[in-house]
Amino acid sequence: MKKLVLSVVTAAIAASSVLAVAETAAAQEWRQPYYDDPPPPRRHHHHNNGAAIAGGLAAGVIGGLIGGAIVNNNSGPRYIDPPPPPPPPPPRCWFEDRDVRNAYDGGWHTESVRVCS
Secondary structure, eight states: OHHHHHHHHHHHHHHHHHHOOOOOOOOSOSSSSTTTSOOOOOOOOOOOHHHHHHHHHHHHHHHHHHHHHHHTOOOSOOOOOOOOOOOOOOOOEEEEEEEEEOTTTSOEEEEEEEEEO
16 A cells, blocks of 8 residues: 555656646746836835934033043042152263282283263
């Protein structure tokens, strides 16, 4: 019985594919003649998003001005750090010729030595 039902279904599918008639595809408009008909009206979908954005920006600017005025209230005393002390003057340095002990032979020789006060 199972083989009989499967054979009938297969035959029905094969017969429907043979009997199916397909039309050729066309790339033009289906109405004839398409050039005599007026064009369809354009549809604009405006949701007034611009007004909502502008209102949000205006509210943000006004709120920022009011909030800034509240935060910047200068009526109370303020603590201000004292300025840092000036840096110390750079050291005054110069070079002097001094006798220096020679580590190789135990003698002395003269070198220019940097001296800072």
